[in-house]
Amino acid sequence: MTSLFDEPRRLPGTLITLDGPGGVGKSTAAKLVAETLTAAGVPVHATVQPSRAPLGELARHGTDTFRGMALACLCAADRHHQLDAEIKPALRDGQIVICDRYVASSLVLQGLDGLSAETVWQLNHGVYRPDLSVILNGDPAVIDHRLRTRGGHSRFERAEDNSDMESGLYVHAVVDLQAKGWLVETLDCTTDDAATIAARIVSLIHRVIEEKIAVCR
Numbered sequence: 001m002t003s004l005f006d007e008p009r010r011l012p013g014t015l016i017t018l019d020g021p022g023g024v025g026k027s028t029a030a031k032l033v034a035e036t037l038t039a040a041g042v043p044v045h046a047t048v049q050p051s052r053a054p055l056g057e058l059a060r061h062g063t064d065t066f067r068g069m070a071l072a073c074l075c076a077a078d079r080h081h082q083l084d085a086e087i088k089p090a091l092r093d094g095q096i097v098i099c100d101r102y103v104a105s106s107l108v109l110q111g112l113d114g115l116s117a118e119t120v121w122q123l124n125h126g127v128y129r130p131d132l133s134v135i136l137n138g139d140p141a142v143i144d145h146r147l148r149t150r151g152g153h154s155r156f157e158r159a160e161d162n163s164d165m166e167s168g169l170y171v172h173a174v175v176d177l178q179a180k181g182w183l184v185e186t187l188d189c190t191t192d193d194a195a196t197i198a199a200r201i202v203s204l205i206h207r208v209i210e211e212k213i214a215v216c217r
Ligand SMILES: Nc1ncnc2c1ncn2[C@@H]1O[C@H](COP(=O)(O)OP(=O)(O)OP(=O)(O)O)[C@@H](O)[C@H]1O
Pocket: 020, 021, 022, 023, 024, 025, 026, 027, 028, 029, 146, 147, 149, 150, 153, 157, 189, 192, 193, 194, 195, 197
């Protein structure tokens, strides 16, 4: 079980994670948020999970082959490696890291494969707690329409009832993350366009940074 006692030391940068059902608009929002912050002169490192490293690519393109514990281990191993190799160095450097998918995705997707939340937390033991975890969610029928129009990326997204299942499981994941002491904000993405969603995330990020600065004073 993760506890605040075995949490890694906090680093100068800010980790913001985006999760939510397939097709809700995470990647679109992440790109717009990174562009907005970069244009304002803020040092940003945009990244994605699974990572673009070989282990991450295996997980990303392997959802038809790998299931259950095997996929859970691949995603967790990739996350631990990416934290050490890419994310923590950027945080040490004081950057804002925007990460498209993180632990909430494992709670939901590996949950769909039958793993308990406890098992997912055990595999993710010691991961860096984000400064803010943003969950994008909304009306499953609207999310499903976006997903079907764009096309599914994985076996999860090709399942007929995916949006219903994921949308419900993210509500449970929020409760779970908050119980672990994570700061979580849920944004409803049913009606707002991508630019509006991104602007709301940017203002949440500014608030988090201002609060960090206030604590350091
Ligand atoms: N707020 C929005 N309103 C309407 N359409 C949107 C919105 N955000 C994104 N889209 C569109 O919905 C589709 C899915 O968006 P996107 O690929 O960003 O989702 P995602 O959550 O990253 O998906 P995945 O989980 O599969 O990576 C795309 O065609 C995108 O242009």
